[in-house]
Amino acid sequence: MADYSHFDGVFGPVNPFPYSRTVILSIEASRRSLEGSLFIDRVLKALNLGQVASNYPPKNENALRQLHQHICDSNSITLHHRLSIIYYLLLDIDGRSSDGDSKADSFGTAAGIPDRYQIFMKGLWLMDTRNFELALEHLTHPSLISDFSDDIITVLVRHAKGGDYTLPLAYYHTVQPSIQSSPALQSLFDAVAQSSVTEAFEFSRSHADYMRHQLFQRLILVVLDSGRREDTADRAFELTSLPLDADEEQWFKEFLESGDAKRLKNAKDALLMRRIVTGQGVVAGEKGNWATILEGIKTGSGGRVPA
Incomplete structure (x- = not known):
């Protein structure tokens, strides 16, 4: 198993730094667009790592190293959760790279991250980058449980274009989640009623x-x-x-x-x-x-x- 606590072994050279000003502005724009909270923010909050979320996205290499260290030092979460968060960061870096190699895939294999965790985090990362159609190809995978389904439905409904609610309805009918919040139920019902x-x-x-x-x-x-x-x-x-x-x-x-x-x-x-x-x-x-x-x-x- 890969040593996830070794920053250089996990991330390799980070020059040029992948989180450029343009990338950071794009991530912050997505955060505002997704009801003020990215899905990685929601994951970290659910794991009682809200203080980690406040440091994302990292502004420089030192901030990335500190973020990685916080994740590694969080003894309150399971190993799979630590690995999954690091995997998400590597997806971020892959998404800004043009060299064709996937650090996330290599890390997922070397660290032994279960497929369902990789599929789920990839789906959430795609939601955060507002690539909703491709995100659903992951989030509707039969191996997954319906975590964050209220948030997923709400975001998909509010980002539906031209009255086309195909994506939120496809997610709902495929996953069949139990809706917990009134706002999510209202959003889903509006999509059904419009259709x-x-x-x-x-x-x-x-x-x-x-x-x-x-x-x-x-x-x-x-x-x-x-x-x-x-x-x-x-x-x-x-x-x-x-x-x-x-x-x-x-x-x-x-x-x-x-x-x-x-x-x-x-x-x-x-x-x-x-x-x-x-x-x-x-x-x-x-x-x-x-x-x-x-x-x-x-x-x-x-x-x-x-x-």
């Missing part, structure tokens, strides 16, 4: 009553307050056509009549659409007004249809 009204409805039903109520209300907001989405009318029709039970029926009515959704321009249209779908209080001529109702929801102007 499929019916799937989001079924997702809401998989939770206990209080959370189910909250998610159902959020589904209404996501669908009806979609801004300039061209398919808003179609999604509104899908929403109002859902097979609601008695509780959901009441939630739907109350939320649109007196809840937060009352402020929406198309709240009355959605209520009318639901009445028509369920045959409740339909008056003569209302069934012929579908086009007007849908156009009102699409434009946000209101259907101008008598209720």
